[in-house]
Amino acid sequence: MESLHTVSICIFFVFIFWTYSSVKADLNENRDENTDWKWAVKKIQELEQKVKVQDERISTLEKRPTESDWASMEDLKKTIQKQTDRILMLEARIYELEAISEVENNDSLNESSPLRKIIHYAEKQTDQSKRSLVRKARLLLQPTTVPVETVAFFAYFSTHNPPSTHHHILAFDTVITNVGKAYHPHSGTFIAPRTGLYVFTWTIRLWGDSYHTSELLVDNNVVNTIYLDPNNHIDGSVTGTVVVLVNQGDDVLVSTGSDFNNGDIKSDTVGRSSFAGWILM
Structure with a gap:
């Protein structure tokens, strides 16, 4: 079981x-x-x-670098480039100063001159901006002059003028040129904006029984005088010119003289009576 x-x-x-x-x-x-x-x-x-x-x-x-990392690297590259450009500019400036110094000392341009140094410096450069800096340095070797501040004017009579009196200021009213804005047509006066050597010229046209003596005055002093008497035979003109030292603020103008003034001074499309001036230096 x-x-x-x-x-x-x-x-x-x-x-x-x-x-x-x-x-x-x-x-x-x-x-x-x-x-x-x-x-x-x-x-x-x-x-x-x-x-x-x-x-x-x-x-x-x-x-991989983050966006911030890329930005930092770009900033670093720009900074390095700026510093490199600055170094190149300073190097070029050194050559410029050396060149200017020797030119001022009347050194001749020979193989060891600053110009040769600059040329040699330029030949070593491969970048166009570097060569541009050297070209600027070479330009400084050329003699330069400081430009004179330009002053010039030209004006003429718009119509016949009847100044038959003595010592009558001739106000040439039509202004063509007024560089420096020193000529004042209402008074016929040029006011020198600066001291300098100036050239002035004026032309008087006459015909018929007219005859005039005219004078150019600087600070109320007669500098030059011209005279024309057509004697009913010609329609002509006479021109006076002066080169004179003018002080700043002096008045320069043209007027009739103390003698021999008669009839109209002519000015039209056939011939203008005019007044002009400019600074030399």
Whole structure:
């Protein structure tokens, strides 16, 4: 009886083991043969590969310079370029000063002259801006003069003028040129804006029974006098010119003289009576 009970228990465990093995085999067989399962496994593998690639790209990007880093590097490059340009300018300036110093000492241009140094310096440069600096230095070797502040005027009578009296100021009313605005047509007076050597010229046209003496005055002093008497024979003109030192603020004008004044001073399209002046130095 007891042996039968033992045999029954053994048969039960054998059945249980067989049943588990069969179920496991069916599961493995179904998983291997299930198309959806294979597709899911494939997609998971693809996603794992994409995640791996993304991780590698993120790692690479993290190693690249940031926008701030790029900006800092650009600023550094600009600073270095400015310092380099400044050094080149200072070097060129040194050559300029050396050249000017030797020119002022009346040194001749020989192989060791500043000009040769500048030429040699220019030949060593490859950048166009560097050669431009040297050309500027060479220009400084040329003799230069300071330009005089320009003063000039020209005016004439717009019509015939009847100044038959003595010491009558001739106010030439039509102004063509008045650089410096020193000529005043209403009074016929030029007021020197600065001290300097000036040239003045005036022309008087006469015909018929007219005759006139005219004078150019500087600070009420007669500098030059001209005279014309057509004597009813010609229609002509006479011109006077002076070169005179004029002080700043002095008046310069043309007037009739103290003698021999009669009739109209003519001025029209046939011939103008005029007054002009300009500074020399």
